[in-house]
Amino acid sequence: MSKITAIIGNKGGTGKTTVSHMVCHGLGLLNKFSVSLLTDIHRDKVSKLGRNYLPFDARTEDGLEAAIKKLRLASDTWFGVIDGGGNRPEMDQRLAEVSDVVLLPFRDSHEDIRTVIRDLERFPNAFALPSQWPTNPWELKAANQMVHDLMKDHHDRILEPVFRLSAAKLLLQEEIPTHLPAQLNTACRQLALQIMMLLDMGLDNSNWKPLEIKLTPPSKQKKAS
Numbered sequence: 001m002s003k004i005t006a007i008i009g010n011k012g013g014t015g016k017t018t019v020s021h022m023v024c025h026g027l028g029l030l031n032k033f034s035v036s037l038l039t040d041i042h043r044d045k046v047s048k049l050g051r052n053y054l055p056f057d058a059r060t061e062d063g064l065e066a067a068i069k070k071l072r073l074a075s076d077t078w079f080g081v082i083d084g085g086g087n088r089p090e091m092d093q094r095l096a097e098v099s100d101v102v103l104l105p106f107r108d109s110h111e112d113i114r115t116v117i118r119d120l121e122r123f124p125n126a127f128a129l130p131s132q133w134p135t136n137p138w139e140l141k142a143a144n145q146m147v148h149d150l151m152k153d154h155h156d157r158i159l160e161p162v163f164r165l166s167a168a169k170l171l172l173q174e175e176i177p178t179h180l181p182a183q184l185n186t187a188c189r190q191l192a193l194q195i196m197m198l199l200d201m202g203l204d205n206s207n208w209k210p211l212e213i214k215l216t217p218p219s220k221q222k223k224a225s
């Protein structure tokens, strides 16, 4: 049976669609098969051309049901990644119920953090994913401090951030370029690995260790290594 990840959350513009394509692209780079399920009626379909994963239009009730059924019957070499849509609490509930893991992207604002805390409390299989995270060291320090202070009770459910990366928008194009920037590929691979780790270990695994939010932006990490 394939594993399903839902990228949801009540707040709009947090990066759900971008993260869903990043996960699929990263899985493709790791030689895994994945289907990206579009459920947001306000978004257009994207083409399979140039992609190392399969986009699927699940914007209708029947489309979504059929896709989930098919994924459940598929072998465990397949991954399903659902792109939710903002302000759809009932739909989010449904998507969380059919998924093995839920990701809740959030940006570095009090409003996003308030929303993500509410969503973490609603969905027991959910993890908060810092999204569009700042790379400027001062901004980054402030963002991490904010998370540290405001999400005290949820530190063990916060994933490594997806940093702000202008190339991320390339993944949302109808057709994507054959060669994508190395920094984007690295970010996608890291994100996909995090998800695979969460899916493999299951949510009750006592070996789970919360990931510490890195204080170093990706450019500095590269120079340091």
Ligand SMILES: Nc1ncnc2c1ncn2[C@@H]1O[C@H](COP(=O)(O)OP(=O)(O)OP(=O)(O)O)[C@@H](O)[C@H]1O
Pocket (backbone or CB within 6 Å): 011, 012, 013, 014, 015, 016, 017, 018, 019, 040, 084, 085, 086, 131, 132, 133, 162, 163, 164, 165, 166, 168, 169
């Ligand atoms: N890691 C990132 N780096 C830079 N820009 C990003 C990143 N993630 C998302 N963005 C940008 O932020 C905007 C919102 O992203 P996206 O459409 O993925 O959010 P969303 O949560 O799916 O929105 P909605 O609630 O409308 O569905 C887009 O312009 C996107 O290009």
Ligand SMILES: [Mg+2]
Pocket (backbone or CB within 6 Å): 016, 017, 018, 040, 043, 083, 084, 085, 086
């Ligand atoms: Mg979206």
